[in-house]
Amino acid sequence: MPQPDVVIVGAGAAGLTLAHELCAPTDGIPVSVVLVEAPPGPSSPPPRTWCFWEPAGGAYDDVLSASWERLRVTGPDGVETVMRPDPFCYKMLRSDVFESLVQRRLSRAPGFRRVEATVTGVGDAPGGGGRVVARDARGERALLHGRYVFDSRPPSRLPAARTTLLQHFTGWFVETDRPVFDPATADLMDFRTPQPPHGLSFGYVLPLGPRKALVEYTEFSRTVLKAEGYERALRHYTGAVWGIGAHRVTAVERGVIPMTDGRFPVRAGRSVFRIGTAGGATRPSTGYTFAAVQRQSRAIAAQVRGGGRLRVAPAYGAWQRVMDAVMLRALDSGRVDGAEFFSGLFRTVPGERLLRFLDGTSRRYEDVLVGLCTPTFPMLRTVAELPFRPRRQAPAGELPPRLHTSPPPTAPDQETSDS
Secondary structure, eight states, X not given: OOOOSEEEEOOSHHHHHHHHHHXXXXXXXXXXEEEXXXXXXXXXXXXXXXXXXXXXXXXXXXXXXXXXXXXXXXXXXXXXXXXXXXXXXXXXXXXXXXHHHHHHHHHTOTTEEEEEOEEEEEEEOTTSSEEXXXXXXXXOEEEEEESEEEEOOOOSSOOOBSOEEEEEEEEEEEEESSOOOOTTEXXXXXXXXXXXXXXXXXXXXXXXXXXXXXXXXXXXXXXXOOHHHHHHXXXXXXXXXXXXOXXXXXXXXXXXXXXXXXXXXSBSSSSEXXXXXXXXXXXXXXXXXXXXXXXXXXXXXXXXXXXXXXXXXXSSOHHHHHHHHHHHHHHXXXXXXXXXXXXXXXXXXXXXXXXXXXXXXXXXXXXXXHHTTSOHHHHHHHHHHGGGSOOBOOOGGGSOSSTTOOOOXXXXXXXXXXX
């Protein structure tokens, strides 16, 4: 069998998106792709929810779970900011639906092949190109070579950093006995949650109908909570804050996302590159990843089809990484109140501009305008001290397993109430 142009390790958002872009019909040079997917089991990520904003008419609009043209942010004082960030819509996509769609499209691509195996090693091949070592379902060793290898597996350890926080959350898919939710409005951040001693917390509500929604409790902090901590927070939020009344929890979703100013190197060898979170596609200040993965994949596919030397650029530039480092340090040091910081931004910055800023697609002058809406003295003090702070390698014991992925959703179908 001839050597493929590209071998992709992992069939999550980053791996599938890149395969989809490389195999899309085009007038450029045809590209052959082998996608190595983990067999069902612990190495296979569970279904999860991805949210992002983009204009209407996107590549996955036909399979969205929901979308919202109106967003709401509620400050700790209960003051609401409602925006219509035209032309953007906030979109919700389930990973299993996305994977089914992309797999169907890939099945019709002549240069595509899927291999189910457990990858044990990735690196440059002695004779050029990249090499993937794996074991198939029978436990036999398999060796795959490609002109390029793209590795989307989650990082086993975070890079050395001046600041490392974790965005950790638990969400309930709820069904209520009475109409509670406004299907036209998504609550992006609701700071009417008890704030932790360190970091910040907020509620997050994505309505799927008047009686159905995904309701999450999220914290930015150094360590995760125990399961009962999330349940207590969600009971308080759905009951004391929202007062949703009698309801059923039909599924549970959990996750942990790294928020760090550590550098995730894109290049892992002469012909080996990291993509997705491992390649720095997660925005440190927000945790958003999906939109950056789309941009990164389109850029890579265009270069591979062009046939020249491949240069995979980081998902975010140096200027954006500096801004994120300042924000993370200001939040971690307690110089800024996280709830007031974010709710203040949404009150004072036009919605479209702020969403571009949070997504890493704003222009430099827009970044400056956003910066002028932040607490001046704490941010300047943080800018001054940042170059003198050492980067520290987080011990493996400080980090939860399987960073940025969710444990398998459960469906307890439990009946609960406000009490």
